[in-house]
Amino acid sequence: MQIKKSTKEYDAIIVGSGAGGGMAADVLSKAGLKVAVVEAGPFFDPKDPVTMTQMKWPWESPRRGASTTRAFGDYDMSYGDWEVDGEPYTQSEGTKFMWWRSRMLGGRTNHWGRISLRFGPDDFKHRDIDGLGENWPITYEELKPYYDKLDKQVGVFGSKEGLRNDPDGFFLPAPKPRLHELYYIKGAKKAGVSAIPSRLSILTKKLNDDRGVCFYCRQCSRSCRVYADFSSSSVFIIPGVDGGRIDLYVNSMVRTVTTNDEGLATGVSYINKEDRMEYELKGKTVVLGASACSSARILLNSKSKQHPNGLGNSSDVVGRYLHDSTGAGRSAFIPALMDRKLYNEDGVGGLHVYSPWWLDNKKLDFPRGYHIEQWGGLGMPAYGFGFDVSGMNKYIGGAVGGYGDKLRKDVKKFFGATIGMAGRGESIAKRENRCEIDPTTVDQFGIPVLKFTYQWSDYEILQAKHMQDTFEEIIDGMGGIAFGDKPTKEQNYGLLAPGQIIHEVGTTRMGNDPKQFVTNKYCQLHDAKNVFIVDAGPFTSQADKNCTWTIMALAMRTSEYIVSELKKQNI
Amino acid sequence: MDRRNTIKTLLVGTLGGAAVVGVGGCKTEPTDGSAIEAGVSTEGLYGRTPEELLRDERLNKEVYFNEAELGTIAILCDIILPATPTAGSATAAKVPEFIEFIVKDLPYHQLPIRGGLMWLNSESNRRYEKVFSELSEAEQVSIVDDIAYPDEDGKFPERAPGMAFFNLLRNLTLTGYYTTRMGFDDLGYQGNFPNVWDGVPAEVLKDHDVDYDPEWLAKCVNQEKRMDTAKWDDEGNLLT
Numbered sequence: 001m002q003i004k005k006s007t008k009e010y011d012a013i014i015v016g017s018g019a020g021g022g023m024a025a026d027v028l029s030k031a032g033l034k035v036a037v038v039e040a041g042p043f044f045d046p047k048d049p050v051t052m053t054q055m056k057w058p059w060e061s062p063r064r065g066a067s068t069t070r071a072f073g074d075y076d077m078s079y080g081d082w083e084v085d086g087e088p089y090t091q092s093e094g095t096k097f098m099w100w101r102s103r104m105l106g107g108r109t110n111h112w113g114r115i116s117l118r119f120g121p122d123d124f125k126h127r128d129i130d131g132l133g134e135n136w137p138i139t140y141e142e143l144k145p146y147y148d149k150l151d152k153q154v155g156v157f158g159s160k161e162g163l164r165n166d167p168d169g170f171f172l173p174a175p176k177p178r179l180h181e182l183y184y185i186k187g188a189k190k191a192g193v194s195a196i197p198s199r200l201s202i203l204t205k206k207l208n209d210d211r212g213v214c215f216y217c218r219q220c221s222r223s224c225r226v227y228a229d230f231s232s233s234s235v236f237i238i239p240g241v242d243g244g245r246i247d248l249y250v251n252s253m254v255r256t257v258t259t260n261d262e263g264l265a266t267g268v269s270y271i272n273k274e275d276r277m278e279y280e281l282k283g284k285t286v287v288l289g290a291s292a293c294s295s296a297r298i299l300l301n302s303k304s305k306q307h308p309n310g311l312g313n314s315s316d317v318v319g320r321y322l323h324d325s326t327g328a329g330r331s332a333f334i335p336a337l338m339d340r341k342l343y344n345e346d347g348v349g350g351l352h353v354y355s356p357w358w359l360d361n362k363k364l365d366f367p368r369g370y371h372i373e374q375w376g377g378l379g380m381p382a383y384g385f386g387f388d389v390s391g392m393n394k395y396i397g398g399a400v401g402g403y404g405d406k407l408r409k410d411v412k413k414f415f416g417a418t419i420g421m422a423g424r425g426e427s428i429a430k431r432e433n434r435c436e437i438d439p440t441t442v443d444q445f446g447i448p449v450l451k452f453t454y455q456w457s458d459y460e461i462l463q464a465k466h467m468q469d470t471f472e473e474i475i476d477g478m479g480g481i482a483f484g485d486k487p488t489k490e491q492n493y494g495l496l497a498p499g500q501i502i503h504e505v506g507t508t509r510m511g512n513d514p515k516q517f518v519t520n521k522y523c524q525l526h527d528a529k530n531v532f533i534v535d536a537g538p539f540t541s542q543a544d545k546n547c548t549w550t551i552m553a554l555a556m557r558t559s560e561y562i563v564s565e566l567k568k569q570n571i
Numbered sequence: 572m573d574r575r576n577t578i579k580t581l582l583v584g585t586l587g588g589a590a591v592v593g594v595g596g597c598k599t600e601p602t603d604g605s606a607i608e609a610g611v612s613t614e615g616l617y618g619r620t621p622e623e624l625l626r627d628e629r630l631n632k633e634v635y636f637n638e639a640e641l642g643t644i645a646i647l648c649d650i651i652l653p654a655t656p657t658a659g660s661a662t663a664a665k666v667p668e669f670i671e672f673i674v675k676d677l678p679y680h681q682l683p684i685r686g687g688l689m690w691l692n693s694e695s696n697r698r699y700e701k702v703f704s705e706l707s708e709a710e711q712v713s714i715v716d717d718i719a720y721p722d723e724d725g726k727f728p729e730r731a732p733g734m735a736f737f738n739l740l741r742n743l744t745l746t747g748y749y750t751t752r753m754g755f756d757d758l759g760y761q762g763n764f765p766n767v768w769d770g771v772p773a774e775v776l777k778d779h780d781v782d783y784d785p786e787w788l789a790k791c792v793n794q795e796k797r798m799d800t801a802k803w804d805d806e807g808n809l810l811t
Contacts, residue, residue: 042620049616050616050618051618051620052618053617053618055763055765056617056618057752057755057763058750058751059750059751059752060615060617061617062627062630062631062669062672062676063672063673063676063677064669064673064746064747064750065750066673066676066677068676068677069623069626074617074618075617075618077618079620085622148807151807152803155801157792159790160790160807160808168807169807170803170807171807171809172792172801172809173790173791173792173793173809174790174791174792175768175791175792176768176769176770176771176783176788176791176792177770177771177783177787178771179771179775179776179779179781182771182779182781182782182783183779183781185781185784185787186781197787197790197791204792204797205792205796205797205798205799205800205801205811206797206798206799206800206801207800207801208800213797213798215765215766215767216765216766216767216768217762217763217764217765218762222618336779336780340775341772341774341775341778342758342759342760342761343761343772343775344761344762344764344766344768345762345768345771346762346763346766346768347768348768378760378761378762379762380760380762380763381746381749381750381754381755381758381760382750383673383746383750384746385745385746385749385750386742386745386746386748386749387742387745387746388738388742389745390741399720400720400721401719401720401721402719402720403650403651403652403715403719403741404650404651404652404653405655407651407652407741407745408652408655408658408757411745411749411758412758412759415758
């Protein structure tokens, strides 16, 4: 099988079309560079009626939306989840890491929660505060102009709150809270927990002529046909392809970054999934945005005489310091929400209200904070609706069980009377937590796969304990009754498996010392100056925030740096 | 491999090789519903990938329950959700058909239901020397009454398998029913329509001891100005 080489040379080859790859493609192509985007999955446009799930009814699915083939249900817009056919990954003994991959144009941005939180000043210098992990080589002030531009370009709703470590931005106005969210606000207040309007990249107001305005269907996870939520497919890649600025290669699985005798990148080699042949593309720069773990995998698989330990890996740090957000949750029955009057309260996809971290870790037995997301309300019935509904009667002294009219009454009585909370926190990056190449296993394209090693520490476990205590206080404050038993110490207080929150970061962390860090402060490989990373790999540390907004702000900054360096002929 | 070919592949895959029109031309179409404009029906597609559609086709060809089993399932479904003056029964909402599909889709349901049906017939034979479907309605209900409620004092351990079975069938019947148009109408579900969310209706709010805080509302969207393009001052204050 001969490798097919293209004679065309791009200024930049971008691997991956998600948040980071999309932003890089947008900035680089608008600067006039010749840009190729190489995506492992198929083409996807949120407004294509063939693939669209938005506004579908549950009965259009024979399984009523059950999660049989998609982990978050039939209508979730992700091709691929913690498992992808033909693309396994392996684990060290005792590790249970869950690795989500969305194989499609736009990647995970087609279904993500749109929670768009800037990191704050402390998040870049947390080692200075508690001595753990490493500081970033950049400050909030350095990234702030990019967050500002991002807010205006892509759009995010929120509110000005003046919180020091949860900086304000250029917000679209927030949607009004739903009924259960008013109960959450009340409960949080009683528990001494702050609650503010959420910050999501959904257009509650017109942003520009290219995108529609939210029509409140609560289905951002299905991706929006009028482009009122941010997906990299609809906002970056498709306009770039339509405008002739971007060459798009779909169903193209990158195997390695190719390099020359000087150890610099010359392009990428990829497998075309249609004909299962290997191809090469040539580029002056390679920009990896394949996701923290996928980009690490590509680097580690790109071995050469100049880079015997994998490209960019002279430090032996590629794949290390992998960390995900922590997660734990609890839900409750709210008697005051029984027998509700029904109306359309869909609102935007996800939460209208959340709680940013409100405490000082110096007074606590764990080092980093978390935020609380909440859910509830009159959600659309799907598979699972009505399961054990009559069991709710035990909380109000009613009869459990039965059938017929009694059962119909139970269904109506308890519809919309549940509230759930989810804590999402910062973990501490550890050298031992990593992904590496499993030399004994390949995927269906013959590419060696990743093997994960990951253990939580007491820092994360004690944080989950605090989450559980807080959830109960808020539930009390709402006049609610918590479901089930409080997770115990033996259950790690309900701390979810690493990877389950889908915020994996840190595998190509940035720092000034090439011996300890993979990338410099421009997300540029210390070992090969024409290779850049625009996913969450360069995150030196996670924050108690979701990572997407910072991925995009960094990608914008990195891309502007690439344009400037190319102009100066430094790369 | 360009985008046109991807879409062509997808369409061919989804339509089982049906002729695809209107997908030629420049490589950036269709992004705007041109599949519909070109006469390609999206009826019944519910946004599947080609692999998912093939899986559905395969499941639809399989048969799991025999006629007698399905007949008993139908009787039980209608005991669980009989017709009311305003709503149809579970069988009118095609719940047995849903159960036949879901056990093929989620095979872990197969044995508990098949075995549960056999338990029910054994119990029925023991009591009345007939299988469940041949009992009178009163006889059927007499058995159901013994397995439809929890045995809190542990007086009837021999009924436990029947209770577990009935609970599963009740769950699947509720899900199968309340995920249909008929079920939505019975529930009074109002969502999944484009609208402009402007807060909890006042007549709902008055029944609850929570209310909007004016300071919070000041941060929220003025829906009358939602179509005015956003502009900010340098401090991030929204001007429009």
